[in-house]
Amino acid sequence: MINKEIQMKASFKILLSLILFIILNNNLIYADSSKIDSLESQLKKVAEEEQFEIFLQLSKKYRNNSFKKSFYYAQQALKISKKTGNKENEIEAYRHIGAAFKSEGNLEATIEQFEKALAIEKELDNQKGVADIYNTIGDIYKDFDNYDKAQINFNKAIEISKKNDDEDAVSFALNGIGTIFYKQGDYKRALRMYENSLRNYLKLKDSEGIAASYHNIALIHKQLGEYQKALENTFKSLEIYEKLEDEQGISLSYSNIGTIYYYLENNDKAIEFFRKSLAIEEKLGNVLNIAGKNNNIGSVYTEQKKYKLALNFYKRSLKIYEKFNIKNGVAIISDNIGLCYFGMKQYDKALFYNNKSLKIQKEIGNNEGIIYSYNNIGQIYLKKGEFNKALECFNKSLKMSKDLNLKTTIIDSYRNFSELHEAKGSYKKSLEYYKKLTILKDSLLNEESHKQIAEMQTKYETEKKQAEIELLSKDKALKEAEIKKQKYIKNGLILGSIFILIFAFLTYNRFLIKKRSNKLLTSQKNEILEKNEALNQQKEEILSQRDLIEEKNKNLEKAFNTIKRKNKNITDSINYAQKIQNALLPPEHYLNNILNDYFVLFKPKDIVSGDFYWVRQNNNRIIVAAADCTGHGVPGAFMSILGTTFLNEISHLNSNIEANEILNILSQNLKKTLHQTDEKSDTRDGMDIALYIIDTEKQILQFSGAYNPLYLIRNKELCQYKADKMPIGLSYKKEKPFTKHEIKLEKGDSFYIFSDGYIDQFGKNNKEKFKTKRFQELLIRINDMPMSKQKNVLDSIIEKWRGDVEQIDDILVFGVKI
Incomplete structure (x- = not known):
């Protein structure tokens, strides 16, 4: 599905998808935006002839999220190629225009552009180029389920490529034709094409x-x-x-x-x-493939009778296939939706979707799809008691399955006939078909086959798991040794107890023998037997307790390993999130290019941070911000991603925006995204921020802040420019527009913006906060030093101050000298 351009008033769902896309892909907004910005800025600096390649790169960049921009830049490339008379470039421009139309799902316009490119290749008598374009056109028709035209173009490519000994192009065409036969259910011919293609590719390595x-x-x-x-x-x-x-x-x-x-x-x-x-x-953004995977997952949920869950996945796929007019996809999904409604006993809905699928499968000549549709429709008629109609569908399905030697669908047909005859009361025939079903199914699902498949997967996974196995083996050996030791101790205690009891009993018995007469011998014997029984019982209880203790030890060990594994997974995820957050921050080389003398002291409390800094250059204006989001760690990090995303959007859409306007829009976007509609809102997350804009031509600095001030040090004196006493996001106070301060710059001026982490840090000796006054005096004292030295001093002093006291919050100080 084609994404629209990011807009200022994006809904929460779009923004949430953007954040998840960042986390999954590691294709970061900042980096991608910077690449596009870089390409667009290059257009203004290079000669017209050199703009051609940049226009093509921009067209490709926008292809999957903005058809208009992708088409526009490809058209600009076409104009240059025509103006310079470069035919090779003209071909490339038409290819890019065609690719833009294909991403929009417009088959007719796509083919038109590639045919223009084909005409030029023929004019140049470039046979390899002609064959390549025939292959491309064949591939396009194949993707749009127009198999006849696809095969015509693949065959033309093969004919030309064989004359030119171009085995690579021949192999590509063979694979394409093989896929057509595969989709039509002609598997023998498809296999022959694929094997021919493989032989060619093996020769070519x-x-x-x-x-x-x-x-x-x-x-x-x-x-x-x-x-x-x-x-x-x-x-x-x-x-x-x-x-x-x-x-x-x-x-x-x-x-x-x-x-x-x-x-x-x-x-x-x-x-x-x-x-x-x-x-x-999802990471690659391949919309049609996403539709296919959703269908696969839906099929499994259907098999598990989780129909509502399956329908969710099917309908996502259907929406994509219908948008791009992928008939084969629409047919498959319609069949599967019909199966869901069948399972939910909504037979009329099921019949509607299965008939819709059958009609499309016949149009595109997909024999396997026709078989599935007949099976599904027959099942519906069977449930409705219309046995003659069911029998007609099952007969058609079985005949086609046998003609194509499709064992999996033959199994389905046998099952259907067995159920049909059972419903009609013909139990003998029902049993005959069930036996056929069992024999064929067992031949496919025999134990040896399962074993070989498991062995193949095991072989594939062995190398990846070997290191882990070795490590676990060492741990296991240590734990087994410890368990063995404990076992010996317990056994020793048990045996010792038994011997003590026996010794006590014998001593007592001998004492009784000496004191009592022979009359008591019989009773003593009985007493001995009773005590022996009791002793055996005690022994059994002790052994039972030992087994219980060993079982508990095993459970504890298992629980420990589970917790250890989960802790590692969580830590790995957070460490990966740290990489993403660091990549969102302005790169050092980017800062070095636009700021002459500066430092950034950035010390997250946890692995990821709720503080972030942001810098953007728009022509002669440099925008600098330091923000402190609600919380720290993972919650703060998510807020920082929102902040960075919004600031990128705001600065990109209006290069001359004022500092206070940026904060006004940032606050509105955050409240809308987090649904902070009124004071009763459940979400009170927000951020404190200091933001300023340096106009390098006018030598003026604009400042606006939400709680966080700006410090200017000029001639060893510190001047504080106060921020508004309200946050970005929902405020408890009556909201008003943010205030803008303007400062005329002088050479040697130093500006500092920061979060509250530095001044709120407790010290090791007196448990007192560092506080604002001490921070201001420190900045004045070190102001004459180079900015890099100032950073080291600030870092050293705060570390010495806190000693072994835990860091209570994220620390961020951003200093710039004019």
């Missing part, structure tokens, strides 16, 4: 092509019910994609493994691999 061919071959074996071969080829492709660090290929492999586990009825494993694949596609 083309790793990407080899991996793609293994993946496609695996798909065929999967559909034919040859799961061992399917998994073998999938792991081959996965191994190559991992070496190439090709995330798209890794995602395809995960998806295929998930599907095989789904067919093997291992739903937990299927969900695990589908979710891995979906995470990668």
Whole structure:
């Protein structure tokens, strides 16, 4: 789905998606925005001929989130290529315009642009270029389910490429034709194409092509019910994609493994691999692939009878496929939605969606899809008691399945016939079909097959887990030694107790023998037997207690390992979040380019911080901010991401904005995002901030603040410019616009903005805060030093002040000298 441009009044859902996208991708807003800004600024500095490549880069950058901008920049590149008469550049411009239309789902306009490029390649008599464009056009038609035109263009590419010994282009076309046969359910011809393509790629030593061919071959074996071969080829492709660090290929492999586990009825494993694949596609922003992964996950939930959950995933997919007019996708999802309604016993709705799917499958010639639709429609008629209609659908499905040798759908057909005859009371026929079903299913799901598949996955995972196993083995050996030691001690105590009891009994017995007459011998014997029984019982109780203690020790060890693992996972996640937050901060090289003499003292209390600093240059204006968000750690870090995102948007949309206007808009956006509609709002999160703008031409500084002031030191005197006594976000007081202060700059002026972490820090000796007065005196005392030296002094003094006292808050001080 195409994303719209970021707007000032973005809804909370869009902004939340943006934050999650940052965390998953590590493609950060700051870096991407800076890249676009950098490219756009270069346009003004280079000659017109050099602008061509920049226009193409900008068109590609905007392709997945703004069709208008992507199209505009590609058109600008086309104008330059025509003006300079560079035909090669003109071809590239048409390709980029076509790609922009494809991202918008406009097939007709896409083909029109590539045909213009094709005409120029023919004019230049560039046969390799002609073949490449035929391949590209074939691939476009394939993606839009127009298989006849796709195959025509692939065949043209093969014909030209064979004459020019271009095996790479031939292999690409063979893979494309193979995919068409695959989608039409002609698996034998598809397999032949994929194997031919693989042989060519192996000759060329083309790793990407080899991996793609293994993946496609695996798909065929999967559909034919040859799961061992399917998994073998999938792991081959996965191994190559991992070496190439090709995330798209890794995602395809995960998806295929998930599907095989789904067919093997291992739903937990299927969900695990589908979710891995979906995470990668969301990271890459591949909307059509996201739709496919949502469908896969929905299929598993359908199998588990979690129909409402499945419908959520299906409807997400359907919305995407309908937008881009992907008929095959619409058909598959419609079938699956029908299955959900069937499971919910809403048969009329189920029949509507399955008939919709059947109609589309017939239009595009997808034989496998037609089989599934007939099976599903037949099941609905069976439930409604319309046996003749059900029988007609099942007969059509079985015939096509046998013609195509699709074992998985033959199994479905046998199951359907068994259920139909059972419903009609023909139990003998029902049993016959059930036996056929069992025999065929067992041949696909035999124990040896499961074992070999498990061994393949184990082999793939072994290297990755070896180091972990070695480490765990050492820990386990130590723990086993300790358990053994404890066991010996307990056994010794038990045996010692038994011996003491026996000795006591014997001593007492001998004493009784001496004192009592022979008349008591019989009673003494009985007494001995009773005590022996009691002793045995005590022994049993002691042994039982020992087993209980050992079991508890095992449970404690297991709980300890679980807590240890979860703690590591949480810590790893927070450490990764720290990398993201640090990447959002202005890079040092960026600050060095626009600020002559400065320092930033930034000391988060936890791994991630609620304080952040932000700098942006717009022409002759430099904007600097230091902010303190509600809380610290992870909650504060999320608030800092919101703050950085809003400041980027505000400065990007209006390069001449005033300091106080920035804070006004920032506060409005934050309140709207966090739904802070009135004083009764549950969310009171916000931020304190000091922000100023330096106009390097006019030599004027504007300042505006929310609670946090600005210090100016001029000629060894400190002047404080006070901030407004209200935060960014919801305020308890009556809100008013933020105040703007203007200062005429002089050479040697030093400006400091900061959070309250430094002045609120407690000392080790008197447990007193550092306080504002001591901070001001310190700044005046060190003002003559270079800014880098000032940073070191500030850091050293606050560390010495707190000693072994815990740091109570994030610390941020930002100093700039004019």
